[in-house]
Amino acid sequence: MTSSVRTIFACLLGFSSATAAAFPKQEATRSEPLTPAPKQVTFNRDIAPVVFHYCAPCHHPGEAGPFPLLTYRDARARAREIARVTSTRFMPPWLPEPQESDFADELRLSDEQIALIQKWVQQGAIEGAAADLPPAPQFAAGWQIGRPDKIIEAEKPYTLPASGSDMYWNFIFRAPVDTTRWVKAIEIRPGDKRVVHHANVLVDRDQSVRRQENEPGAGFPGMELKIASETFDPDSHFFFWKPGTVLKPEPEGMALRLDKNTDLVLNIHLQPSGKPEKVQPSLGLYFTDKPASLFPVLLQMENDQQLDIPPGEKHYVVTDQFTLPVAVDVLAIYPHAHYLGKDLQALAALPDGSRKTLIHIPQWDLNWQAVYRYQEPVPLPKGTTITMRFVYDNSSDNVANPSDPPRRVVAGNRASDEMAHLWLQVLPHALPGVATDPRMLLQEAMARHNVNKNPADFEAHYNLAAMLLARGAQEGAIEQFDEAVRLRPEDATANNALGAALLAVGRSSEAIPYLTAAIKAQPADFDAHYNLANALASQGKFLEAIEHYRASVRLHPDDANAEANLGSALAEIGNLREAKLHFERALEIDPNHELARENLEQIHHASKDVKP
Amino acid sequence: MLHSSFSSRPRATLLLSASTMLLLLLTSPLFWAGQKTALHLDGTPADPFLENPGKPLVLLFVRTDCPISNRYAPLIQHISTQYGEKAGFWLVYPSETATAERIRQHQRDYGYKLPALRDPWHVLVAQAQVQATPEAAVFTADHHLLYHGRIDNLYRDFGHARPAATTHELDEAIQAALFGKAPPSNQPGVGCFITNVQ
Secondary structure, eight states, rough: OOOOOOOEEEEEEEOOOOSSSOOOOOOOOOTTTTTTOOOOOOOIIIIHHHHIIIIITTTTTTTTSOOOSSSSHHHHHHHHHHHHHHTTSSSSOOOOOSSOOOBBTTOOOHHHHHHHHHHHHHTTTTOOGGOOOOOOOOSSSEEEEESSSEEESSSSSSOOSSSSOOEEEEEEEEEEOOOOOOEHHHHHHEEEETTTEEEEEEETTTEEEEEGGGSSTEEEEESSEEEEEEEOOOOOEEEOOOOTTOOOOOOOOOOOOOOTTTTEEEEEOOOOOOOOEEOOEEEEEEEEOOOOOOOOOEEEEEOOGGEETTTTTTOOOEEEEEOOOSSSSEEEEEEEOOEEEEEEEEEEEESSOOEEEEEESSSOOGGGGGOOEEEEEEEOOOOOOEEEEEOOOOTTTTTTSSSSOOOOOOBBBTTTTOOEEEEEEEEOOOTTTSSHHHHHHHHHHHHHHHHHOTTHHHHHHHHHHHHHHHHHHHHHHHHHHHHHHHHTOOOOOHHHHHHHHHTTTOOOHHHHHHHHHHHHTTOHHHHHHHHHHHHHTTTTOOOHHHHHHHHHHHOOOOOOOHHHHHHHHHHHHTTHHHHHHHHHHHHHTTTOOOHHHHHHHHHHHHEEEOOO | OGGGGTTTOOOGGGOOOOHHHHHHHHHHHTTTTTTOOEETTSOOOHHHHSSTTSSSSEEEEOOOOOOHHHTTTTHEEEEEEEHHGGSSSEEEEEEESSHHHHHHHHHHHHHHOSSSOOOOTTHHHHHTTOOOEEEEEEEEEOOEEEEOOSSSEEEEEEEEOOOOOOHHHHHHHHHHHHOOOOOOOOOOOOSESSSOOO
């Protein structure tokens, strides 16, 4: 009847905003003087195919583009702007350089296409022959892949002020399921797309984030989120929206498990439009009957502790290196920095000596951050070293610099702080002949890497301990929890976890001081009361145990284990009448609760035995 | 009576004093018919120079469908309120297609309280020498163009906005017009081009 309660800290996909570093200088595109008679460029023949493919997906009514680009008339009215924003590669927004491993849905104009647009505008934006015009693009009205199985809308809208700096808002949606379902796609409808820069859904299995709401359902501000999980259950999916996103279901076999009492947290980056805007997003969930058979993992590389950027520094480099303990297929990649990020790249050095660029963004622009999916999975063998290398510009030349004049910048969750994160969605290969879940090997290796990288990192020790505990390496887990408590002696979660781990190996007397410390730090901590009650009960201190079981039941009136254990402790001191009530209550909560049923039967037998 | 300092303005008729103009109107009722002018939202000819005699004039060029000029709406409204009656403030919509009703709706949506003009033939655009929305033009009380260009330096280019502006050209230009200070140098605005094909 021992419960080991643990929490895994995951710094999840913070999304921030900002504008990017130095504006890329583009060479002016001019008609070649040596060309005697430059071809006349027309909209219908030459420009419409480009505009329809690259621009119209966002520039049509209801989408993020502030004006439509569906006809010659539309394009002519914006001709100079189109020439300008394409020549600087501001539009269409696509940050990565071309590379060997192509990304899906790449929106990058070729140099030739850009030159063609310039020439078209210089020549007077001619319409051309009607026969040359390709069919206008057709866009799905409403939900992109048909009506979702479930639609959930944010409980309350958020009103974005008319002016001010960018805003990050989090909406919390309770998963609309009574039983576990498998999700193959989530369409994010972020509200008014003209004010939303990007949006991202995070899975909060333990509803750890909703306590940040001042008012239930109202959401809360914040650029970065930290989600705590009680079990080893790594989030494995990116659910990301940016303007122009084409919704694609998860690959076959990779559905997301969605349990009852799970929260979906939508983190949205908003930019004021000049008038107050009500934003009330909704999510469309598409289910499948096929449970997941493939389990990708989100690997987070980071080196925030290296971030200590002096004011004026134009080329500050932050790196992290991780060697894969198992072979993986890389499915998607998401680099993340805030406003000082300049040049972001990730490289893979394979054991055979070859190298692959996983991503290279030479002009980072937080406003257009995105998750990039590979056209084909990128295989990386065991022993491959992945290097993250981010360069930051904290000078006044960086127009996005939030500080004027520049100031020293370190890591943090605010927009004026920095981050150095690289997320990789990988599908680990199972090791031949090894039963261990390869995800656990990956996560444990990453946790150990983080501990080695930063021995003073509380969360690194905590997470490594949780990984070790998950695969039954209890003594190793106790060492790491102990280190976490040493780093934060008053942390309720760490004290509780260490106490629970000690309790799990039968060291209940050692567990009691840590569990007591956890309650002192957080008197309403259900887990700590429950674990302490168990520790006391295991030592025969039933009266004290009953006190903490009662506290547990007060805090979580619907916890069948707490009710059943309270009943057991009461029975131990001979209070069978009250014990019976708690066993009955446990069975009311969970009719299949074995301990409660057995104990209740014993009480019945005992009462029969007593009767003549 | 002609004022030589007005010679940069294309319409000589506007250089006349109010009383002379009234006389011309009386004696030549068809004068406006062939003349392209800015328009009030009710469709009548408008000349903001004549409607704000003796005061500096601030023209703010915006569009209903330009996201960057819309983002400036709170600041434009704030500045026009801040200076109140000390200068004449006008929103100018240089679009050929935006209707008066659409402009009225735009004003309601964005909380604009200052008067608006349509400038479909770009008469005021030419006088103010502006290229894009949002841009501002500040004229002295004697109608001399003191400054034209960006409102501030929030945007360095499309998509490249500072967290907050660090220079405030429009405010400086108004101060210059009111108190005889040196105006800022003209700086092009970032936004939607007023004339799209040249």
